[in-house]
Amino acid sequence: MNSLADSTASEAPRISRSRLETDPISIRKTGHYRQEYVHDFVQKWDELIDWDARASSEGGFFIEKLRENGARQVLDVATGTGFHSVRLLEAGFEVVSADGSAEMLAKAFENGRRRGHVLRTVQADWRWLNRDIHQKFDAVICLGNSFTHLFSERDRRKALAEFYAVLRHDGVLILDQRNYDALMDNGYSSTHTYYYCGDEVEVKPVHVDDGLARFQYRFPDGSEFHLNMFPLRAEYTRRLMEEVGFQRSETFGDFQETYRADDPDFIVHVAHKAYVERSGGA
Numbered sequence: 001m002n003s004l005a006d007s008t009a010s011e012a013p014r015i016s017r018s019r020l021e022t023d024p025i026s027i028r029k030t031g032h033y034r035q036e037y038v039h040d041f042v043q044k045w046d047e048l049i050d051w052d053a054r055a056s057s058e059g060g061f062f063i064e065k066l067r068e069n070g071a072r073q074v075l076d077v078a079t080g081t082g083f084h085s086v087r088l089l090e091a092g093f094e095v096v097s098a099d100g101s102a103e104m105l106a107k108a109f110e111n112g113r114r115r116g117h118v119l120r121t122v123q124a125d126w127r128w129l130n131r132d133i134h135q136k137f138d139a140v141i142c143l144g145n146s147f148t149h150l151f152s153e154r155d156r157r158k159a160l161a162e163f164y165a166v167l168r169h170d171g172v173l174i175l176d177q178r179n180y181d182a183l184m185d186n187g188y189s190s191t192h193t194y195y196y197c198g199d200e201v202e203v204k205p206v207h208v209d210d211g212l213a214r215f216q217y218r219f220p221d222g223s224e225f226h227l228n229m230f231p232l233r234a235e236y237t238r239r240l241m242e243e244v245g246f247q248r249s250e251t252f253g254d255f256q257e258t259y260r261a262d263d264p265d266f267i268v269h270v271a272h273k274a275y276v277e278r279s280g281g282a
């Protein structure tokens with residue numbers, strides 16, 4: 001595996017500062033996440049998510065799903081500042097913490113150290129994940145509305161195929177997303193009960209169309225950051241997962257099995273790799 005210190009090949013060309021300022025909604029590029037998670041935003045990320053509030057709001061959901069599926073070794077592909085990697089280590093899982101952003105991994109490592117853990121970090125972009133990760137896992141987690149950073153279907157399919165390949169034959173992928181169906185069909189509402197639990201931070205979309213949801217994050221000190229994301233419809237994500245080979249998937253709304261389509265802020269997909277015999281199949 002590459003260590004955090006290694007540089008990432010295939011760096012996306014940087015988008016000029018003037019275009020970021022004058023025409024931000026034209027920026028719909030998968031590799032742009034590295035420019036979005038700048039040092040100052042990364043330092044503030046934990047203020048946005050509030051680890052304690054997030055831990056109590058999601059409870060044992062992910063830990064239970066992983067245990068139900070017999071997972072022991074977990075690859076966190078969107079480590080961010082390390083919230084789930086640390087929780088899973090504390091729950092007794094073996095975790096490798098990957099992310100395409102060196103800035104995020106450095107913060108995750110520091111957060112881990114403060115809680116008495118040494119995170120095994122790997123800088124890896126999902127589109128060529130298996131170039132940098134040479135081990136198989138029982139589970140891959142891609143959490144915190146991260147998959148939304150991929151802007152082309154080709155990249156989404158490639159990333160899912162890479163997640164599939166790094167899993168053992170009966171592994172599971174747990175991937176979540178914002179409820180973009182509700183956002184696009186009915187406009188924005190959020191209880192801020194899950195994920196972004198910091199109550200001093202204002203989160204809202206400033207632009208939404210079929211190909212872009214641009215969110216603004218405003219902090220109490222007046223600083224503002226933005227993320228450009230692709231608005232994934234839940235059924236579409238599910239279809240892609242099945243098309244790359246996942247056999248079966250379950251969907252949860254704000255961690256509940258039954259929910260009304262418009263209600264949840266976040267959707268969680270649990271996709272299974274183990275082959276399922278279908279009647280009429282060859």
Ligand SMILES: C[S@@+](CC[C@H](N)C(=O)[O-])C[C@H]1O[C@@H](n2cnc3c(N)ncnc32)[C@H](O)[C@@H]1O
Nearest residue numbers: 033078080099100101104125126143144146149
């Ligand atoms: C919204 S943050 C979520 C972080 C964390 N999972 C959480 O819930 O707090 C998204 C993370 O995905 C990473 N990311 C986005 N696109 C990526 C890609 N193509 N390859 C690897 N990491 C990527 C970003 O660097 C960032 O750390």
